Amino acid sequence: MTTVLVSIELTPSGDVRPGLADLVAHARSIGSPVGVVTVAPGDSASVTERLGAFGLAEVLVAESAAVGAADAEPRVRALVAAAAARNPTAVLIANTVRGRDVAARVAVRLDAGLLLDIVGLHAEGKRVVGEHSVFGGAYLTASTAGDRMTVATVREGSTGEQPSPVTASASALEIDDTTVPTAVITEATEHARRSERPELRTAERVVSGGRAVGSAEGFELVERLADALGAAVGASRAAVDAGYISQDHQVGQTGVSVSPELYIALGISGAIQHRAGMQTAKTIVAVNKDETAPIFEIADFGVVGDIFTVVPALIAEVEARR
Template sequence: MSKILIVAEHQGGKLNAATAKCVHCASQISGAEIHIAVFASDPAAVAADAARLAGVSKVITVANPQHANPMAACIAPQLAELAQGYSHVFGPSTTFGKDLMPRVAALLDAPQASDIMAVESATRFRRPIYAGNAIITVEVTPGTQLVATVRTASFDAAQTSTSAAAIEGASPSATLPQHTRFVSVSAARSDRPDLQTAKKVVSGGRALASADNFKILYQLADRMGAAVGASRAAVDAGYAPNDMQVGQTGKIIAPELYMAFGISGAIQHLTGIKDARTIVAINKDPEAPIFEVADYGLVGDLFHVVPELEKLIASNG
């Protein structure tokens, strides 16, 4: 039987939605027993959230001030210790999970399947390769412990249940290395929804032509309650910060509505949005590849379309 340990990702004392998606992915392995490990300086609130995810039967907490800012070098040896006896160890395919899980896999001498997008059995998974231009089905030798990162855009979040799983404290004996020190994190804090988890995303490309012009997208996004994204071309041109980049080399997202303004639709961008429920493309060029994947396309000048759309939404609020 499969026994799966999932590492929780959390910020500011709250469980990240990516963890609930990992749980949903794990629950697709039939008969799996699912546990969550929480590493934090004070894990209580996160553990309480995790314990209410449907399908989770146990939450293991590791409290340590050194986990206040999660660092792979510190979590990995402790997670590897807790992972003894589990058939699978899962983490989200976010920068947190991508950084941590291979370090855990190496300590366990286990293979890792990165970015799993579908579960075929306890030993068989599908994952994208070549920036999503091909999908590979991989199979691990039965009896081999497997580490994996879960492509969060491919799974819905697990439901929350009314009953809570047991929460247990653990004290792994692995000593934490002192060779890696957290200095700072500069988050582009905003009142807008988080790009990774937003239900609606408004995104701009090189056609915005300046950082200042991005303001019209921010206004539209605020009117809609949407997050704001950008193409790699717009980020490289300095019109938008790195953490707004959508695409294979940026964030891979799956909102209900994705609106692309002045984005041509390079393959690496399309890889990042292809799981969006509805894609809307606005572009001056009728030949832009983005129209090939858009549910609704409009050939037009975004500098006219954006304010007009905002006005329509406002007046029909």
């Protein structure tokens, strides 16, 4: 079995990003995953324990005083050291803003081929082939780095697989402290989770609101339906620009791309940029007053009607049938 390095992204408070499950699942499809993580000195044991839950049996842990202070560089250094030690066929990194920085630098430092935002991974002989969903899922492409080592960023939520827990064992990874210029993180705050709602990127169900929701107060209606269905809350750019909801809920070309089982668009016209972020959803439902809204062209079930009458009634129906 070939080795596939999996880069672990921790939040400032030390939590593991849930998207790690996708990285591990993709790594399994071409080899055996080995986690690589950087922690502050003394934190090795506690992080290793938690990584078993993601199905990682083996983890390389680098301790560095720079963790939490230097942007990207400790993770880059750990991956480069791990690659030198284990000669992996591929290095997988989450396609997050931070993950992309790490991937960019690792790919250059290792002279590897960089595959971006993959949704699938397979081996063809000795080649590693990554699959991409392009222009909002209108195309599926596959690409390969050929004989080079592959560094790939992985779309979180692209497998939907639940990992089977194992017991993780850790070995220490030495990284040197020689420094290249780096940005220093002087403050880091995690967004407060406002509810128990699932995370948008990986949610199986998403309820999104658009400009027609009309106000920040109106968005409570979107949230109530989301809660009734156990869904995450999304929004169109128009709703975000109008200030109804914060930007991290934005679905679409310049926001998050989602591929849930169910996507419900409330008062969203369905501009091409929004569709690019949600049209790979398995089932799409749209409610919109405007019968000519382009969202209806891709909806499996469309209701021409006022969201303020349809949605409250729908919430009642859903709760009654539970």
